[in-house]
Amino acid sequence: MEEDKYAKELEVAVRVVHVACALCERVQERLLANDNVLSKDDDSPVTVAGVGVHSNHRVRNIGIVFVSGITPESCFCHCGNVMNDPGWIKSSEIEIFSRSIQFKMSEDFSVQATISWLLSEIFGVQNVSIVAEEDIETISKDESAGLLEAVVNTVNESLALASKYGLQSPETTLGTSEVLEAISRCNSTGGPRGRYWVLDPVDGTLGFVRGDQYAVALALIEDGKVVLGVLGCPNYPVKTEWLNYDYQDHQAAAQSSLVTPDAGGKGCVLYARTGSGEAWLQSLVDGEKMLEWPNRARPIRVSSIDDPALATLCEPVERANSNHSFTAGLAQSVGLRKQPLRVHSMVKYAAIARGDAEIFMKFAKCGYKEKIWDHAAGVVIVEEAGGVVTDAGGRPLDFSKGMYLEGLDRGIIACSGVTLHEKFIGAVYASWDSSNL
Numbered sequence: 001m002e003e004d005k006y007a008k009e010l011e012v013a014v015r016v017v018h019v020a021c022a023l024c025e026r027v028q029e030r031l032l033a034n035d036n037v038l039s040k041d042d043d044s045p046v047t048v049a050g051v052g053v054h055s056n057h058r059v060r061n062i063g064i065v066f067v068s069g070i071t072p073e074s075c076f077c078h079c080g081n082v083m084n085d086p087g088w089i090k091s092s093e094i095e096i097f098s099r100s101i102q103f104k105m106s107e108d109f110s111v112q113a114t115i116s117w118l119l120s121e122i123f124g125v126q127n128v129s130i131v132a133e134e135d136i137e138t139i140s141k142d143e144s145a146g147l148l149e150a151v152v153n154t155v156n157e158s159l160a161l162a163s164k165y166g167l168q169s170p171e172t173t174l175g176t177s178e179v180l181e182a183i184s185r186c187n188s189t190g191g192p193r194g195r196y197w198v199l200d201p202v203d204g205t206l207g208f209v210r211g212d213q214y215a216v217a218l219a220l221i222e223d224g225k226v227v228l229g230v231l232g233c234p235n236y237p238v239k240t241e242w243l244n245y246d247y248q249d250h251q252a253a254a255q256s257s258l259v260t261p262d263a264g265g266k267g268c269v270l271y272a273r274t275g276s277g278e279a280w281l282q283s284l285v286d287g288e289k290m291l292e293w294p295n296r297a298r299p300i301r302v303s304s305i306d307d308p309a310l311a312t313l314c315e316p317v318e319r320a321n322s323n324h325s326f327t328a329g330l331a332q333s334v335g336l337r338k339q340p341l342r343v344h345s346m347v348k349y350a351a352i353a354r355g356d357a358e359i360f361m362k363f364a365k366c367g368y369k370e371k372i373w374d375h376a377a378g379v380v381i382v383e384e385a386g387g388v389v390t391d392a393g394g395r396p397l398d399f400s401k402g403m404y405l406e407g408l409d410r411g412i413i414a415c416s417g418v419t420l421h422e423k424f425i426g427a428v429y430a431s432w433d434s435s436n437l
């Protein structure tokens with residue numbers, strides 16, 4: 001790859017993700033300030049599920065429903081709606097969850113509008129095509145007027161700070177139609193040809209509403225290949241020991257000396273360009289306090305551990321999202337001894353790229369189709385940091401087939417190096433037939 005190919009795109013992508021992370025932090029602070037925090041208790045008796053509707057080609061989250069005493073698997077279709085993104089919380093947390101999800105939806109759309117507007121300003125509206133998780137229909141409905149108003153305010157608040165990150169802020173505040181127009185540009189469906197951005201505005205929905213780990217993920221795909229990836233991790237500080245903190249720890253830590261300019265603040269942005277052999281980390285900086293851009297970056301590398309007994313497995317928190325007992329069996333057969341690190345969102349890819357864990361595995365239920373925005377940025381960052389990412393058959397993930405990772409063989413295995421990777425691929429072959437997947 002030419003030395004400077006995609007250099008400008010990467011530079012811009014990193015800055016817009018910083019702007020988006022600052023937006024997320026503000027929204028999450030408001031959320032947490034109102035005691036809208038969920039605990040991490042996974043064994044609670046109430047099922048919470050987002051309710052989605054099929055609109056065109058994708059399933060949208062439009063609200064929530066609470067059903068006592070049934071499992072996500074037994075959720076049913078209701079009035080043409082389907083259950084999506086199931087999770088577990090305590091009954092006492094229902095009201096909190098309901099408020100939280102409003103914040104989360106507002107954040108999703110605000111991030112999409114902000115990133116879409118900034119990319120369009122820089123590269124020209126006609127050159128910007130985005131595949132993103134949320135689409136225009138949800139927010140265009142009459143009943144979403146309140147949500148839209150909140151989004152317009154948040155977008156303007158964020159764009160006003162864009163100049164702090166070396167980007168152009170709008171001359172006047174954006175109106176509703178401009179915000180909707182920016183969101184409507186996120187209607188690409190991807191595919192094998194052309195150039196398009198891939199955006200997950202908030203990855204790790206439950207992590208976000210729990211005041212825990214979540215990520216903003218932006219990648220650029222050209223002719224079906226991911227050419228760069230940027231992961232914003234607002235709650236993943238340079239200090240690794242915070243990876244698995246909960247909100248209470250977070251409060252304590254936020255007041256402690258860990259959050260100092262030296263420690264690098266409470267979040268980070270990771271990025272890489274395909275083929276460069278390098279991946280980078282920047283601390284998140286508070287735009288309002290920032291005196292000048294550029295923020296310094298340091299190279300990151302995967303862990304050099306290849307002894308399974310010393311390796312750490314990172315996986316989704318929710319059992320509904322990945323089969324914990326299957327991965328535990330694989331881990332045992334390969335010889336892992338440590339407890340798995342369960343972390344929400346693409347922060348798992350960040351943990352591998354930074355060398356904080358050695359293996360990330362996700363085995364979704366049969367029938368679930370992985371989306372490209374949940375993996376594109378993370379995969380390139382792990383690979384350029386020296387890691388290996390494939391499906392369970394050992395093949396690279398194929399981002400060229402539209403919004404989904406079509407043809408994915410069973411699950412995803414990301415490792416810090418080939419030795420561990422080969423062991424896990426071998427373990428899948430050995431145990432698959434006896435698994436219930």
Ligand SMILES: Nc1ncnc2c1ncn2[C@@H]1O[C@H](COP(=O)(O)OS(=O)(=O)O)[C@@H](OP(=O)(O)O)[C@H]1O
Pocket residue numbers: 084085086133200202203204205206207315316317318319320321322343344345346364365368371374
């Ligand atoms: N049923 C099911 N199976 C597998 N995967 C699913 C499922 N439902 C959702 N998703 C996708 O998982 C994304 C969140 O993954 P995480 O690894 O963060 O999950 S977890 O919260 O740690 O359990 C999540 O991304 P976000 O929606 O951006 O949060 C989803 O795209």
Ligand SMILES: [Mg+2]
Pocket residue numbers: 200202203204373374
């Ligand atoms: Mg996601």
Ligand SMILES: [Mg+2]
Pocket residue numbers: 133200201202203204205
């Ligand atoms: Mg998301």
Ligand SMILES: [Mg+2]
Pocket residue numbers: 061085133205
């Ligand atoms: Mg979602």
